[in-house]
Each structure stands twice: as C-alpha cells, then as structure tokens.
Amino acid sequence: MIQVQNLRKEFGAKVAVDNVSFTVEKGEVLGFLGPNGAGKSTSMRMVTGYFRPTSGSIKIGGIDMLESPEQAKKSIGYLPENAPLYSDMTVASFLGFCAEVRGITGAAKAKAVDRVLDLCFLHRVRNQSVDTLSKGYRHRTCFAQSIIHDPDVLILDEPTDGLDPNQKHEVRQLIKNMGKSKAIIFSTHILEEVDAACSRAMIIDRGKVVADGTPESLRKLVPGCASLDEVFRSITRSDLEK
C-alpha cells in the first residue's frame, strides 16, 4: 500500500531525512522509532503529501503522491503531531467538515461521524467546543478525523503522546485492531508501544534508517543487549551528543 523509495529532505543545508526506503502492506503496522529530531515527522509529512521531498518517490496504493497528490491523499488518514483542530468548532461539526472535504455528505456524513464518535469514545463531548476539551479528548478528536473515511492507509505521528496510561492502552488496542485491515505507520519514542502494537519497526537516527525488522529481530540486533531499550540506546545518539 505504501511504497517509499530513496526519500530525502533537505532544509537549507540540513539533511532531515536521508535516503529512507520502505514498503508497508495491508495488515502491517510499522513503528517509526527514533530520538527527537531524528526525522520521523518530516518523513511522515512527505508520505502524506504535506512536504515535498527533495528527492525520492512515494506511492500510495500504486498512485504517485508527487504526480497526483489529490488522488493519492484520498486513501490516507493522517494524525499530525500535536493533533491540530479548529478551536472554534464543536467536535461533531469538526468531524462533519472533515467528512465533507473528503466527499462524504448527507446521510453518509452523519453515519461516518457517528461511527468515529463511537470508535473514539467521543459521544459524550460531541457538541462540546473543541476549545474546552481536555488534551486526551482533543487528541482522540483528531484521531477520529483521520479515520472518518475509513482509509486504507493510516499515518499517525505520536498518537499516544500526552495521553494517560488508560488512554494510551486504548489507542494502542485501536491501532492494533485497525492494523488487521489497513497499512499503518505510527511514530513513537516509547519502546513498549512497539511490542504492544507493531508488526514491524524501523529505528531512525539523524535522518537515516539504522535498523528495520520485527520487534523480535531488533531485540537480537546488538549482542549483549537484552531489551529493545538497550538496543535503541546503543544504536542511536541522543541530541546532547550532536
């Protein structure tokens, strides 16, 4: 579903993403791991068509993102970092707007909104202004927006960031369940999430892929390291060392 080849992004002289390639098929959940500033968000922003890559190619369900962006974007759902929302709308009207922009109108729209309100446990706040929501609800509202059109591809940038442990658990379960029928990429720097939700993980450091495999195989990557945590620390460098 997602085919990314030799993706590169430069900001001025700085190379944020360097020669990243991967494919994700339906039924796979790919975890993007890496320290802050590794290039996870930048990669996702290119895959979703927000940033234009300096070079490389992106295909979504066989459709080229650079050649026909509007077509390719149809099958993607995206939860950006920090879960942006229009603060002057209610939860239901925001979701209604997102449905309309995706061509879902009339009775189908009401149905789609109801479905995601259910899935994301938002019924209680459906008529509440986004302004007054707590962080967990804001996050789930933006998450709901990403699945309103039941996309084949789901791209989630730190979907559990800022949630309490119960909410984190719910979101991981949700990702895992949806992963059965969709191609999903999500980024995190919480390593336990990889075990909890991913079928595959990629570790990115300073724009480069430094490891790619199942959570099992990553664990065995560095001799002498027993946990994913130790592997992560031995192959990535922290911001402080730059």
Next chain:
Amino acid sequence: MKNSDIANTLAIFKREFLSYFNSPVLYVIVVIYLLASMGFTFFFGRFLDSDNASLTQTFFFWHPWIYIVLAPAVGMRLWSEEHRLGTFELLMTMPLSPWQAIVGKFVAAALVWAIGLALTFSIVITVSWLGSPDPGPIITGYVASYLYALGCLAVTSAASAYTRSQVVCFIVSVALCILLTLIGYPGIVDSVVRTLPGSLEGLVRFVSYLSFMDHFYEMTKGIFVIRDVLYFISVIVVALIITHLGLRSKRA
C-alpha cells in the same frame, strides 16, 4: 472544473464563513464599520449640508480609509490562524488542491464584507428620502467600494499566508493597503510630479495608475469603466497567486 472541485471549495467556504460568526471580532468590526461610514459621512462630510446630497463626495469618499484598517482586521485570520493552530498541515493533507482552499476562504471573507456593505444601505435610503439622486453613481460607488474592500482583503490574504501571527499580518496588510492607496492619492501624486524632473512624470503617473485610489475615484464619479473593474480583479488574482506561493513556501 469538476463537481468535486466545487464541492471541496464549498466545504472550505462554509466552514470559514460560519467561523466568522463564532468570533466576536466580526461583530465589533461590523459595528465600527457602520459607525465609521455613517459618522464620517454625516459629520466630516457634512452630508446633510451639501446641496446635491452627492454620495460620491461624502459617503464613498471615506471608504478607502475605513477599508485600510477594517479589511485587514477581517482577513488577518485567513491563513495565519491555520498556521498557528497547525490545521494548515491537516488541510494540505486532505484531498483538495490549495487553490480550492484559497478561493473558498477568500470568498467567505468577501461575503462577510458584502453583508457589511449591505448594512450601509440605510444611507442610500436616507438619500432617496432627501432627494431623488441619480442611481448611476450610487451603483458604481457601491461596486467601487466593494472592489476596494476585496482588493484590501486579497492583500491581507497574501500577508496571512506568510505568518502565523495575526498581529504581524494585520500590521503588514495595513501598511500595504496604505501604500497602495497613497501612491495614487491625487494631492500626493501632483506634488511628487512637481518636485521631480519632468522626465519622470510618466513613471510617477504609471505608479499611481497601479494604485487602488486611481481606479476607485473614477468609478465613484459614476463612470463605470470596465478597465477599472478589471484592474481590481487583477489585483485580487495577483494577491491570491502570492497567497499560493506563500502557502507553498511553508511546505517546501
């Protein structure tokens, strides 16, 4: 244009238009607009004293100065707010073209302004009641006034594409609108022409021809010239293209 293009533009337009009415800023602006346009007309313009109750000399005369401040106040949220909230990223990853969003939003702001202008209609009623004015200048005056407002709004749209701060957008837009107004202000142009060597007069006249004012006054005199309408339309098109470039630079 496909149906889906129109549907996308409409979805953007609808959200934007409704969001104006959720914000107290709009009501404040509309009240200021009405007070200012009436106040200037009746007090400074000595509207009731003037013999011919000519709207063009009193009512429309003040409009550019009102728009210079109020159009940026209405438009400053257009793209700045999207940048600040981060919804810009969301919008640009949805299956629509940037143009659909730019046009949808601009038309929403334009319609808000049309409502404001329609509310000033009481002036026209007063004039009709005081005398029997020629409807020609009133119609072209309204068209000129609205096009002036749209020009200022389009300039504001362009400025808002480049900044996440509504305050910065407001200040930059007001400055640009003042500039575009003053370079064609008859008194200023004449004095510049007098101080500069005669060989530069053509250049000065050309620059002043690019200003909003030049085209505005022609129309408020009741002369409906296609050229002036086309001028404002090209200003809007150019400003929206600059908006597009600004949005693209944010995604570079």
